[in-house]
Structures are given as C-alpha cells and as structure tokens.
Amino acid sequence: MSIVTVQLGQCGNQIGREVFNTICSDARGAHGLCSKKENESYHDTCKERFFFEEESEVPVARAVLVDMEPKVIGQTLSMAARSGCWKYDGHSHFCQKQGSGNNWANGYSVHGPRHKEAIMNLVQKEAEKCDRLSGFFTIMSMAGGTGSGLGAFVTQCLRDAFPTSFILNHVIWPYGTGEVIVQNYNSVLTLSHLYQSSDALLVHENDVIHKICAQLMNIKQISFRDVNQVIAHQLGSVFQPTYAGEGGLLYSRNPLGDLMETLVPHPEFKMLGLRNIPQMPENSLAYSTFTWPGLIKHLRQMLIANAKMEEGIDWQVRPPRLGSSIPSGCSTNKPLHFNTSIANLVILRGKDVHSVDLGSFWDPSLYTSWLNPQDAFHAWKTPRAFNKYEKSASLVSNSQFLLKPLDNVVGKAWNMFASKAYIHQYTKYGIEEEDFLDSFTALEQVISSYTIL
Amino acid sequence: MAQSVVVQVGQCGNQVGCRFWDLALREHAAVNKKGIYDEALSSFFRNIDTRSGGDGPDIYKGKICSLKARALLIDMEEGVVNEILQGPLRDVFDSKQLITDVSGSGNNWAVGHKVYGCQYRDDIVEKLRKNAEHCDCLQCFFIIHSMGGGTGSGLGTFVLNLLEDEFPEVYRFVTSVYPSGEDDVITSPYNSVLAMKELNEHADCVLPIENESLFDIVNKIHQMINSGKLGSTVKQNSLVTSSAGSAKSVQEKPFDAMNNIVANLLLNLTSSARFEGSLNMDLNEISMNLVPFPRLHYLVSSLTPLYTLADVNVPSRRLDQMFSDAFSRDHQLIQADPKHSLYLACALLVRGNVQVSDLRRNIERLKPSLHFVSWNQEGWKTGLCSVPPVGHSHSLLALANNTCVKPTFIELKDRFMKLYKKKAHLHHYLHVDGMEQSCFSEAMSSLSDLIEEYNELDATKGGPRTDPSRLKIAV
Numbered sequence: 036m037s038i039v040t041v042q043l044g045q046c047g048n049q050i051g052r053e054v055f056n057t058i059c060s061d062a063r064g065a066h067g068l069c070s071k072k073e074n075e076s077y078h079d080t081c082k083e084r085f086f087f088e089e090e091s092e093v094p095v096a097r098a099v100l101v102d103m104e105p106k107v108i109g110q111t112l113s114m115a116a117r118s119g120c121w122k123y124d125g126h127s128h129f130c131q132k133q134g135s136g137n138n139w140a141n142g143y144s145v146h147g148p149r150h151k152e153a154i155m156n157l158v159q160k161e162a163e164k165c166d167r168l169s170g171f172f173t174i175m176s177m178a179g180g181t182g183s184g185l186g187a188f189v190t191q192c193l194r195d196a197f198p199t200s201f202i203l204n205h206v207i208w209p210y211g212t213g214e215v216i217v218q219n220y221n222s223v224l225t226l227s228h229l230y231q232s233s234d235a236l237l238v239h240e241n242d243v244i245h246k247i248c249a250q251l252m253n254i255k256q257i258s259f260r261d262v263n264q265v266i267a268h269q270l271g272s273v274f275q276p277t278y279a280g281e282g283g284l285l286y287s288r289n290p291l292g293d294l295m296e297t298l299v300p301h302p303e304f305k306m307l308g309l310r311n312i313p314q315m316p317e318n319s320l321a322y323s324t325f326t327w328p329g330l331i332k333h334l335r336q337m338l339i340a341n342a343k344m345e346e347g348i349d350w351q352v353r354p355p356r357l358g359s360s361i362p363s364g365c366s367t368n369k370p371l372h373f374n375t376s377i378a379n380l381v382i383l384r385g386k387d388v389h390s391v392d393l394g395s396f397w398d399p400s401l402y403t404s405w406l407n408p409q410d411a412f413h414a415w416k417t418p419r420a421f422n423k424y425e426k427s428a429s430l431v432s433n434s435q436f437l438l439k440p441l442d443n444v445v446g447k448a449w450n451m452f453a454s455k456a457y458i459h460q461y462t463k464y465g466i467e468e469e470d471f472l473d474s475f476t477a478l479e480q481v482i483s484s485y486t487i488l
Numbered sequence: 489m490a491q492s493v494v495v496q497v498g499q500c501g502n503q504v505g506c507r508f509w510d511l512a513l514r515e516h517a518a519v520n521k522k523g524i525y526d527e528a529l530s531s532f533f534r535n536i537d538t539r540s541g542g543d544g545p546d547i548y549k550g551k552i553c554s555l556k557a558r559a560l561l562i563d564m565e566e567g568v569v570n571e572i573l574q575g576p577l578r579d580v581f582d583s584k585q586l587i588t589d590v591s592g593s594g595n596n597w598a599v600g601h602k603v604y605g606c607q608y609r610d611d612i613v614e615k616l617r618k619n620a621e622h623c624d625c626l627q628c629f630f631i632i633h634s635m636g637g638g639t640g641s642g643l644g645t646f647v648l649n650l651l652e653d654e655f656p657e658v659y660r661f662v663t664s665v666y667p668s669g670e671d672d673v674i675t676s677p678y679n680s681v682l683a684m685k686e687l688n689e690h691a692d693c694v695l696p697i698e699n700e701s702l703f704d705i706v707n708k709i710h711q712m713i714n715s716g717k718l719g720s721t722v723k724q725n726s727l728v729t730s731s732a733g734s735a736k737s738v739q740e741k742p743f744d745a746m747n748n749i750v751a752n753l754l755l756n757l758t759s760s761a762r763f764e765g766s767l768n769m770d771l772n773e774i775s776m777n778l779v780p781f782p783r784l785h786y787l788v789s790s791l792t793p794l795y796t797l798a799d800v801n802v803p804s805r806r807l808d809q810m811f812s813d814a815f816s817r818d819h820q821l822i823q824a825d826p827k828h829s830l831y832l833a834c835a836l837l838v839r840g841n842v843q844v845s846d847l848r849r850n851i852e853r854l855k856p857s858l859h860f861v862s863w864n865q866e867g868w869k870t871g872l873c874s875v876p877p878v879g880h881s882h883s884l885l886a887l888a889n890n891t892c893v894k895p896t897f898i899e900l901k902d903r904f905m906k907l908y909k910k911k912a913h914l915h916h917y918l919h920v921d922g923m924e925q926s927c928f929s930e931a932m933s934s935l936s937d938l939i940e941e942y943n944e945l946d947a948t949k950g951g952p953r954t955d956p957s958r959l960k961i962a963v
Contacts, residue, residue, distance in 0.1 A: 045768055105489055105527065106764050132625030133490040136772030137869075180773075212851055213868035214767065216777040216833050245848070257845035259766040259872075446958065447866070453956035454863040456780035456832075475959055483961045 036169035036289050038084055038274070039161045040098040041189065044135075044182025045107045046207050047174040048100055049259065052111045053267035054174070055096045058085055059121045061271060061422045068386055068420040077419045080276040080286040086121065087164050094121045097165065099157045100128035101189070103135050103146055103181045127161060129154050135180025139221040140464035142184020143228075147192075150185075155192055162197070170201030170234075170291040172274075177225045178209035178218035187228040194232040201291040204233045205270065208240040208440060217457050219448035224466070226441075227474035230305060230481065234295050237273075237307045238437055239266050243343040250346050251314045268422055269311040272429040277382055277415035287415070297413040298378045298433045300406065303484045308436030310337050311429045312345045320423055327383075327391045330428045334381065335395050338432060341374040341439075354400035375488040376402050376434035378411045385426035388416045403488045438485045445478050489527040490627030492758065492771070493619050494559045495647055498593075498600075498640025500665050501633040502561055502568045503743060508632070508751040509557050509580055510731060511878075515755055518878045519763070525552045528762040532558055534622055546622055556582045558623065560615055562647065564604055564639045565592040585619065587611055593638025597679040598920035598927075600642020606922075612647060613654055620655065627761075628659040628771045630754065635683045636667030636676030645686035652690045659775055661757075662691045663750060666822070666896065668700045669903070675913050677903035678928075684900070685931040688938055692775050694786050695753065696893065698822040702746035705729070708818065709794055726879030727795045728752050752877065753789055753821065756885040759839055760873040766844070769837055769871025777869040778833045778889045783938060787887045788826055790819040793880065807842065807882065811850035814886040815858070822896055829892035830949045831860045835869040837885040840876030847872065861945060862953050891949075894942040901935055908932070 042051035062081040067074045086094035096115070100123065102108050108130045116122045129150065135142040162168050171193050175182030186204075193202055206229070209218045229236055244265050248257045252265065276286040279293055287293055299305055312333060313325060333345055340352040352373055379401070383391055397408040421427045451457070452471060462468075496505030516529055525535040525547065533555040535547045547553055557580050563569045566588050573581065587608055593600040620626050629651050633640030651660050664687065667676035687694050706729055729745035760769040779785045792813040814836070817825045838847060847870055860867055877883050907913065908928065917923050 049766070104768075104770065106768065110764055133627050134768070134770045134772065136770060136776045138772075138776050180776075210848065211866065212848070212855070213866045214870050215773075216864065216867045216869045245845070249845070254845075256843045258843040262844070446955070449958055450955050451863045456863055457776075459782055460776050460779070476961070479959045479961045 036084070036167045037097055037165035038169050038172050038291060039158065039165065040085075040096070041158065041171060041173040041193075042098060042100045042111075043173060043175040043186040043189065044102055044179055046176035046179065047182050047186070048102055048107050048111045050205075050207070050263045050266055051098060051100070051174050052115055053260075053263040054270050055085065055098070055115065055121060056118060057264070057267040057271040057422060058275065059094070061275060063120065064423070066420055066423045068425065069418045073419055076286060077276050077417070083166075084169075084274070084276070084290065087124075093119065095124050096121060097161055098123060098127060099154070099161055101130070101154055101181070101185065103131045103142070103185065104133060105130045127157055129157055135184060137178075137180045137215050137217060137221070138460055138464065139180060139184035139187075139224045140461040140466035142180045142186070143188045143224070144184075144465040146181070146185050147188030151188070151192055154189060155196060158193065159196075168197075168200055169289050170203065171197070172203050172205065172291070174205045175225075176207040176209060177222040178207075178215045179221065183221045183225040187225050190229055191232045201295050202233050203291055203294065204229050204236045206236050206238050208238055208242075208444075210241045210245070211443070214241075217460070219444050219451060220457065220461070220471075222444050223448045223474050223478060224471070227477040230477060233305065235299050235305045235307050237309060237431070239269070239309065240343075240440060247314055247344050251344060252316050265314070268314075269309050269429070272311050272384065272421055272427055273309065273382060273431060275384070275421055277384070277417045279413075279415050286417075294380070294431070297380050298431060300378060300410070303481070304377050304433055306433065306437045306441070306481070306485070308432050308434065309429065310334065310343075310432070311427065312337075313424065313427070314345065317423065320425075325426045327387065327426065330426060331391065331393065331395065334428050334430050338376065338379065338430060338434065339374055339401065341372065341436060354398060356400070374435045376411065376432055377406060377488065378433045379413075380431040381412075381414045382429040382431070383414065383416045383427070385418065385420040385424065388418050391416070435485055435488060438482065441478065441485075442482055445475065445482065449475060489531055490625045490761070490771075491531050491558060491623040492628040492630055493616075493623070493626065494532070494557070494630045494632065495562065495616075496559065497562045497631065497633040497644035497647060498637055499563065499565070499568050499634075500637070501631075501640045501644065502563055502572065504663070504665070504747045504750045505559065505561070505632050506572050506575075506577060507731070507744065507747040508754050509559070509577055511748065511751045511755060513555070513580070515878055519875055523552050525550060529555070530624075531758065531762045534558060555580060558619055559585060560612075560619060561586045562588075562612070562639070562643060564589040564600065564643065566590060585615055587615065593642060594916075595636075595673050595675055595679065596638045596916055596920070597642035597682045598917040598923040600638040600640075600644070601646045601682070602642075602920050602922040604639070604643050605646035608643075609650070612650060616651070616654065626655070626658050628661055629655070631660065631662045632750075633662070634665040634667070635680040636665075636671055636673050637679060641679040641683040645683045645690075648686055648690045659771060660690065660692045661771070662687060662694045663697065663754065664694055665697045665699060665750075666900070668698060669899070675907070675916070677900060677907055678913070678917065680900055681904045681935055682927065682931045684897075684938075685934040688783055688934050692785060693779065695789055696786055696822050696896065697750055698896070699746065700823055701821050702749050704818060705749060705794065706745045712795070728791055729794075749791065749821070753791060753885065756791065756837060756839065756877065756883065759875065759877075760837060760871045763873050763875040765871065765873035765875075767870060767872040769835070769869070769873075773869070774835060774887065778835055778887060780832055780864070780889070781941070784832065784889060784941060786889070786893045788824055788890050788893060789821050789888075790814045790886045791821070792819055792884050794819070807846055808850055808853070810882070810884050811854060814884050815854060822893065824890070824892035824896065826888050826890040826892045827858060829859070829890050829894070830946055831858055831864075831867065832889040832891070832945065833864060833867040833869065834858075834889070835871070835887040837871040837873065837887070838882065839873045839884075840880060840882030842872065842882050844872065859949055862948060891942045891946050894939060894946070897935060897939050897942075901932070901939065904932065
C-alpha cells in the first residue's frame with residue numbers, strides 16, 4: 036500500500052525532500068547486509084510505498100508540495116531532480132506569490148478556503164495513482180503560518196475527503212528561544228486543530244535534533260540541512276519496510292494502519308515521540324560495533340528516563356514497583372521523572388535481528404495501569420540494514436515524552452495571551468479570542484490526560 | 489513572488505531613494521550573472537521592451553531588456569528629481585512615474601499635506617494604480633521621506649493616507665528621517681509632530697532614522713580607515729556608506745554616504761523576500777512578529793558590519809562580534825540605547841554564510857544582557873538568507889521594537905511645545921485652507937498617548953514576574 040506525502044510550508048518542503056532522499060538512497064544502497072532476495076523485496080516494497088514508477092525514468096515521489104510563496108518549492112523541485120535518483124512530479128505542487136506571514140489565521144482562514152479546491156485536486160490525483168492507499172503523511176512546522184495554519188486546514192480537508200484513510204501528521208516543534216515570535220500562538224492553534232482531524236501526531240523537536248547534531252554527529256556549524264537530514268534518517272527508520280510480528284513472510288503492507296493500531300488505542304492520546312539509536316557521523320561507523328543487548332538497554336532507559344538522545348541518559352530513574360495495593364488511576368507513587376507509556380513500538384533493523392531479546396519492554400510497570408503489555412508493546416523487525424548502520428533501533432512511543440514541551444508551549448502562549456499581545460493580527464483574519472480559548476482548553480485537557488497516566 | 493513599490497517624497501526621500509535604486513542594481517548585478525530577469529529582480533524592477541516605448545506589456549521571463557524601477561518620485565521642487573533624471577540612473581526610472589511642481593512646500597507641513605495633497609490627489613492615485621497594475625502580486629509600499637520639512641513630511645504622509653484608502657491590503661513600510669536637535673529648519677518640530685500623527689494611524693511599520701546617528705557612523709568609518717588601525721585594506725565596496733561599483737561616479741555628494749546606509753537598510757530588509765535561504769523572512773512576517781499592538785510599530789534598526797576587511801577568511805569570532813555590534817548603541821540608526829531599555833520584540837535577519845547554530849549560539853550569549861517584556865521573554869524572530877550583500881561574506885540587520893524610541897519622541901514633543909507655547913510661526917500653518925488649531929492639539933495628544941503607552945511598558949521592566957494562572961480542567 037502507498038503513502039501520499041503532503042509537504043506544507045518551507046519546513047515541510049525542506050524536510051520532505053530529505054526524507055525522500057534518504058529513503059531512496061537507502062533502498063538503492065548496497066549496505067543491506069542481507070540476501071539478494073531480501074534486498075529486492077525491501078526495495079520493491081519501499082518503491083511501492085513512496086514512489087510511482089514511470090517507464091524509463093527515475094521514480095517519482097508520491098508527494099504534493101504546498102507553499103504560499105514560490106522560492107522554496109522551486110528549490111525543492113530542482114534539488115530533487117539534480118539528485119538523479121528520484122524526482123517530484125512536475126505538476127504536483129501548489130504555490131502562490133505571497134506567504135502567510137507567520138500568521139496562523141492567514142493560513143487557516145484565508146489561504147485554506149481560497150485554495151482548497153486546487154490543493155485537494157492535486158491530492159486526489161496522487162491518491163488515484165496509488166493501487167491501494169494506506170493514508171497520508173503530512174509534514175509541517177508549528178511555528179510559521181503556512182505549515183501550521185494552512186496545514187491544519189488541509190488536514191481537516193483530508194479527513195473530510197478520505198474518511199477511511201489514515202492521517203499521520205509530522206509536526207516540527209520550533210526552537211524554544213524563538214524562530215518566530217508568535218510561534219507559541221501558532222503552535223497552540225495548530226495542535227488543537229490537528230487533534231480533531233488527525234490520527235496521530237509524530238513530533239520532532241528542533242532543540243533535540245540540534246543537540247544530536249552537536250553532540251553525537253559532531254557537526255561544528257549546524258545548518259538546517261543537517262537538522263533535516265537527522266530527522267529524515269529517523270523517519271526513514273520508521274517507514275522503511277519491516278516484518279510485523281514473528282515469522283512474517285511478507286513485508287507488512289499497511290504501514291500507517293499498523294502504526295495507528297499499535298500506538299493509538301485511545302483518541303485522547305495522539306502524541307508520538309521518536310527515538311533512534313545509534314546516531315553518529317558517517318565516517319565513524321566503520322570503527323564502531325554495536326550489540327543488540329546494549330542498544331536495547333539504552334533504548335529502554337531512554338524511554339523510562341525521557342532521554343532525548345543516547346548521551347546524558349539518567350540511569351537513576353527506575354520504574355515503580357508494581358503489585359502493591361494501589362488503586363488504578365492513582366499515580367502518586369510513581370517517581371516524578373519516570374516516563375509512563377501508553378504504547379510503544381520498537382523497530383529493529385540489521386544483522387542478527389531475530390536473536391534480540393525484548394523482554395525488558397514487556398515489563399508492565401512501564402505502562403499505564405489500564406493497558407497490559409501484550410496490547411501496549413509491539414516490535415517490528417527486518418534483517419535488512421538501514422542507511423549504512425549495521426544495526427539500528429527505533430522507538431516510537433505514545434508516552435509522556437511530549438508532556439513537558441507541550442506544557443511549556445501552552446504556558447508561554449497563555450502568558451502572552453493574557454497581555455493580548457499580537458491578538459489583533461489574528462482577529463484581522465477571523466480568529467477571535469474565543470477561538471484561542473477553545474484551543475487552550477483543548478490542550479489543557481490533553482496535558483491533563485497525559486499527566487495522570 | 490510579491491512585488492514592492494517605492495514612493496519617494498521630497499528632497500530627502502528622493503536622494504535616499506536614488507541611492508537605494510543604485511545599490512539595488514549593484515546587488516542584483518553581483519548575483520545575477522546571466523542577465524536573466526528573475527523573480528528576485530521582479531520584486532523591485534519591471535522588465536520592459538524599450539522598442540514599444542515603454543508602454544508595451546512587461547516581459548516576465550527571459551533576458552533582461554530594460555529594467556524600470558517600481559517607483560513613484562514625488563517632489564514639489566524640480567531640482568532633485570531633475571538631477572536624478574539627468575544622472576546615470578535616468579534610464580531606470582519611468583518618465584511618467586513622477587509628480588513635480590516648482591515652488592516647493594516652504595518647509596510647511598500644511599502646504600505639503602493640505603494644499604499639494606488636494607491638488608495632486610488624483611494624479612497620485614492614477615500613477616499608483618498604474619504601478620500596481622504592473623505588479624503580479626503587490627505586497628508592500630515603501631515610503632521614504634523626512635519628517636522635518638514640508639513635502640516629505642506633509643505630502644508624504646498624505647500619500648500614506650491615500651495608500652491606506654486605495655490599497656488597504658498592501659503593507660505600508662515607512663522609512664522616516666527625523667530631524668536632529670540642531671536642525672536648521674525652525675519649524676521642523678511642528679512638521680514632525682503633525683506627521684507623527686499620520687504615522688501612528690496609517691503606517692504598518694515605521695523605521696525611524698536620525699541624521700545624527702548616520703553622521704556618527706560615517707565619521708566612525710572615516711576614522712577607522714584614516715587611522716590605519718585596521719592593518720589591512722578595507723574592501724571599498726563593502727563599506728555600508730559607499731557607492732563603489734555602482735552607477736554613480738566617484739565624486740560623492742556630502743549626504744551620499746549617509747544615504748547609502750539607509751539604502752542598505754532597505755536592501756537588507758527585503759533580502760530574504762527576494763533571495764533564497766534556509767529560513768525565509770518575508771515582509772509580512774516582519775509586521776506580524778514585531779508589532780504586538782497596532783500603534784507600537786516603530787522599529788529601531790542597526791546594520792553590521794559596517795565594512796569588511798579584505799581578508800577572505802572570517803573566523804567565527806568575527807561573526808560573534810557582528811552580533812554583539814548589532815546591539816551596541818553606536819550601530820543604531822537612531823540615537824537610542826536598546827540594551828538599557830525594554831524589548832517588546834526583536835528580529836535578526838542574517839545574510840550570507842551563517843547557519844542556524846551560529847544564530848542560536850549568539851542569541852543564547854546575548855539574551856542575558858537584554859531586557860525583554862514579561863510576556864515575550866523569548867521574543868526573537870530570525871531569518872537566514874543565503875545571499876550576502878555586495879562585498880561581504882555575511883551581514884546582520886537587527887530590528888527592535890524597543891522602548892528606547894521613547895526619548896526621541898519625548899524630545900520631539902519638547903521642541904514642539906517650546907514653539908507652540910509661544911505660537912511661533914503658527915500663522916504660516918493656520919493660513920492654509922483646512923488647517924486649524926485643533927490639528928495641532930490632536931497631533932500633540934496622539935504623540936503624548938504614544939509616549940504614555942511606552943511609559944506603561946517601561947514600568948513593567950524589572951518588576952516581579954507573576955505569570956497568569958492557567959486554565960483548570962476538571963479531571
């Protein structure tokens with residue numbers, strides 16, 4: 036089954052290109068470390084998922100590019116074409132002359148309705164090119180105007196037009212110290228709206244990825260390109276083909292559906308975090324060896340201690356003791372910084388993957404009391420190595436990972452809202468104070484739900 | 489891509505405007521090697537086929553034929569505009585896009601605003617419409633004028649009013665040159681305060697500039713070059729004050745160096761809208777992020793570096809110095825010290841070989857020494873444009889919405905009151921049809937209200953921070 040990617044705004048388009056690049060070069064790469072047959076199967080599944088094969092040309096990404104101003108799309112299209120390995124469909128993009136001005140209201144209330152038909156036509160075309168449509172993957176940032184506002188509107192349209200397809204929103208959390216001054220307003224409005232139409236929100240935080248670039252990848256002068264490449268690697272590690280469950284003979288056909296089924300048991304809980312290890316500069320790979328027990332141990336502790344990357348993990352954090360007479364729903368006995376999960380998905384790629392012992396992830400104390408590990412934990416595997424890493428482990432987690440960042444953003448936005456600063460810029464386009472209050476309420480509800488896990 | 493139209497009014501406006509067009513051509517020539525008319529050029533220039541006498545349709549693609557500035561030149565005297573039209577830039581301007589008269593406004597805001605405004609209203613509207621028609625998507629009007637005289641101040645603000653009526657959706661950025669204390673125009677306080685009321689009410693963003701600051705910067709550069717301290721030769725065309733490499737001949741007029749600074753300001757402001765980068769900052773984003781309340785739209789600007797040495801290699805120490813300089817008092821384009829006042833918002837537009845990590849490192853470094861208003865502690869807007877200005881490998885434009893503009897306004901108010909109390913020269917204004925004493929008192933209270941708004945914000949500075957309590961959700 037195929038996934039149609041919708042790239043929204045500057046961020047969405049810049050990341051989207053890196054994702055397709057990573058996926059394509061991984062699929063074509065000779066680093067698979069597996070049998071030829073395995074490799075071919077991987078390659079074909081990946082192709083079907085993300086690319087449309089044309090007769091004698093390079094594969095065409097199944098994507099729709101949307102932006103309100105032309106510079107970024109122009110760059111994205113030409114850089115993809117220059118790669119020589121893949122390209123975008125020359126018609127599958129929509130842009131205007133003037134951007135959204137970092138104004139969520141402008142993106143949502145003005146550009147959205149105005150361009151709905153044109154954008155949905157492009158999406159329809161891409162959907163029709165798929166033999167079977169698994170669903171939509173949208174990439175956007177929360178901080179700006181187009182990705183966030185128009186993105187929220189488009190997600191709603193996708194939900195209306197394709198009620199039975201899955202929608203996964205990839206959302207970029209901006210740097211804490213401002214890329215955009217009104218980013219907290221834009222974020223609050225985006226998240227509250229996405230929560231209504233989307234199936235799940237997969238989040239990447241710029242601050243976290245930046246740290247990974249600095250401390251793990253040893254990059255001196257970090258550019259957005261570097262950040263985007265790390266993000267693309269992490270996304271690739273989730274979306275490339277895997278076998279679901281033991282003894283699978285075929286690569287799983289419905290990546291988005293499977294993802295939703297394993298990770299989103301309850302519509303109140305849609306925030307997904309992603310961790311991927313190991314992460315290091317390419318030229319160090321040849322000198323490093325990894326063991327599965329080591330990787331699994333680190334990944335588990337990263338989950339429990341809410342570590343953002345493999346360095347600086349707090350090993351003091353331990354899961355609480357279960358089996359005492361504590362009524363369900365009462366979480367006062369849990370250590371404050373212990374990260375409780377609703378559901379976890381571990382994805383393993385590479386050598387000797389079948390020998391991995393994942394017992395530590397079945398520990399019931401990791402999970403909230405109203406789910407048992409049989410339902411809450413899943414593992415996908417493939418012996419085919421990913422992106423030059425001999426062994427690679429990813430964790431997609433529906434847990435309290437994003438509780439603190441969410442609380443921070445809502446807090447700052449509320450602080451600004453109390454002074455009414457910048458509100459006139461939004462009311463100008465039809466987003467009133469009541470709309471803000473609705474959004475705040477919705478998010479406080481989400482925060483509350485995650486807090487009492 | 490969106491287009492912008494420049495409306496230059498009065499002597500100052502036209503002289504600065506002229507420098508702007510000259511340096512814009514120089515910048516595009518440096519970037520656009522193939523001579524193809526591209527989106528970046530189209531933001532400020534039309535491409536026409538001269539054979540059809542300039543009335544034919546614009547050429548949107550392909551090679552550059554003849555570039556015409558998207559500009560309207562207005563002056564009630566002929567001298568300055570005539571000089572422009574006879575100078576090296578004569579072909580850049582559309583001969584129909586001018587409005588001139590002979591007698592000038594006599595340094596009288598009322599004459600500029602009421603008399604000439606009335607007289608030329610239809611002509612101005614028609615020419616603006618013509619300009620707008622040539623634009624695919626008109627995003628912004630840039631008005632360049634001075635506050636102290638009669639035409640720039642009076643007619644300039646009349647045009648501002650007109651733009652709001654006729655083109656309400658298009659942004660209005662005003663670059664205003666404020667008179668200094670020793671201004672030789674006695675009535676400049678009247679003119680400035682009357683103009684301020686218009687700016688308060690009708691502009692989206694104002695970039696105030698003070699001649700004193702420009703003068704200080706020019707002097708500083710001269711001293712640096714002449715003292716031989718630099719140890720290495722300065723790249724001539726990198727000087728923020730220089731016209732080197734542009735169409736203008738070597739013999740520079742006294743105000744040229746100062747006007748070049750303002751021209752560079754406008755170029756840097758629009759660079760991210762014209763050229764590509766990893767984090768674009770369009771003009772509508774500037775207004776969105778830097779104007780938290782409609783009337784507080786005065787942005788203090790600073791440009792760094794002022795020059796680049798001829799060494800090609802610039803270690804990151806220099807890069808960090810560039811950021812530090814942007815916040816220092818002597819790089820600001822008005823007499824203000826933002827570091828010791830309260831920031832409502834701050835924007836950093838970086839050009840050239842600078843990456844997001846450099847930006848973040850410097851923000852982290854400088855943040856502790858700056859005071860931000862309680863509800864905007866992380867109030868930074870950033871932009872990264874890949875194309876550096878001519879002669880530099882990188883540059884930074886900082887725009888601050890900061891209470892440090894207050895002293896400028898207070899001084900203006902004081903100078904105004906000095907004259908007004910004695911009713912000095914008032915009769916020149918009241919003679920004019922449509923001018924009444926109430927115009928003065930209204931302008932005065934508009935300015936006072938503005939100062940009061942800044943005062944209220946200043947009062948919150950350094951006080952205890954009590955965050956408002958959050959919404960409580962029933963569990």
